[in-house]
Amino acid sequence: MPHSGWFRRRLFRLIACSRAKAKGIKITRRDLKIFIPAFLALFSSAYSITMLFPFLPFMVQFLLPQVEEENIGKYAGFIASSMFLGRFFGSYAWGALADKKGRKPVVIVSCVLIGLSSAAFGFSVQIYMAVVFRFFVGLFNGVAGTVKAIISESTTNRSQALGMSLIICAFSLGLIMGPAVSGALADPIGQYNLNISNAVVREFLTRFPYSLPCLVNLLLSLLSGAVVAIWMPETLRSKT
Secondary structure: OOHHHHHHHHHHHHHHHHHHHOOOOOHHHHHHHHHHHHHHHHHHHHHHOOOOOOOOHHHHHHOOOOOHHHHHHHHHHHHHHHHHHHHHHHHHHHHHHHHHHHHHHHHHHHHHHHHHHHHHHOOOOOOHHHHHHHHHHHHHHHHHHHHHHHHHHHHHHHHHHHHHHHHHHHHHHHHHHHHHHHHHHHHHHHOOOEEEEEHHHHHHHHHHHHHHHHHHHHHHHHHHHHHHHOOOOOOOOOOO
């Protein structure tokens, strides 16, 4: 190929320039105290958005055993859309609260409430409970906007691009891992035909077959809230 040598030289030059630019970005200890908690908070928040999609139609059938097959999508749509309706009503309130009380407490409280609402969703025994708890997941989700404000306030011109890229990576990874993990954990007895000898565990998983993915979300959210509380500094400057 006549142009292969030119292409290789051009590619190596671009890689060398990228490395040179990357060396100019200095990540400080303060940056890490922002980036790591922010990554975890965004990851758990995104996980809560998509974790129900693999098992939602089956959950509708479980909650409404007599439902006709053509109506499953309607009920699944009610449950899925209720979370985004909650975000619509909660976004402004979380933003105003973050400006008044601080970024850090908003992220902590939001992580905890998201986890509790998701766990409650997994223990729903009626269709209206599933709709309400998913609405709460969206209503209490003030993480994304607040973390963006934290990144913009705490980073320098050199590290801001990296921080904003981190937001996209964390959120995208959470959106991916939500369905992947929940699809593997949902209804383990029915999915894997498990023969569980422990009567308590068997009864629990039979009564609440979709609780495990939601409990994972609870653990992720509590872990994120704890890391934010311990490590992340407050970035809102007091107004005088």
